[in-house]
Amino acid sequence: MLLTNGCRLTFESRIWDDEVQLLINGTVMKVRFGEIPAEGLRFEIKDESWFPDHEVQRTGPVNATAVLKRNGVDRVLLEGRIQTTIEYVCDRCLENYTLVIDESFTLNLEYAPGSKLEPAEHEISVFEMDMIYLKEPVVDIYEMLSQQIFLLNSGKHLCSESCRGLCPGCGTNLNLETCSCKKDLTSSPFSILKRE
Ligand SMILES: [Zn+2]
Ligand SMILES: [Zn+2]
Secondary structure (H helix, E strand, O other): OOOOOOEEEEOOOOOOOOOOOOEEEEEEEEEEEEOOOOOOOEEOOOOOOOOOOOOOEEEEEEEEEEEEEOOOOOEEEEEEEEEEEEEEOOOOOEEEEEEEEEEEEEEEEEEOOOOOOOOOOOOEEEEEEEEEEEEEOEEHHHHHHHHHHHHHHHHOOOOOOOOOOOOOOOEEEOOOOOOOOOOHHHHOOOOOHHHO
């Protein structure tokens, strides 16, 4: 079948097949559970429109792959990989730094109409660890990919584990230079409170 050897999608792509229907509508790419054959589906996604560029500063192209496998009538396993580079601001020294992202992830998607969905019925899906309950038996691949970027983005950002940060007294970047107030602060009985 056409898609099982991998396919390249672009924003304009529209692929119709007797067994598989891929809908590419704006920034949304959706695959119904019933359209996933027993051998699975693999996507190589060159389209970058799913990436939340308005939220996360990207400094290079983004490549993503997604493999969908049926896991029973109401379950689908999504194995994904995202490769790109992102620029962050260090939480300690406030300098920009670039991080190479090569993130692999596995998500269990379950079609669970009603029962496991919380009252907010307008929510499309409920994210709970790597288990995702869907209101419709449809995988929104772009939503799943962008969600992974938001998860990455929500953590602490340090240019390095040993980043010394800014002097709380004068604001000097202590990775680059020392300052005269440093000793006074560290010898203060309250200095422990100033540490992270
Ligand atoms: Zn830093
Ligand atoms: Zn200082």
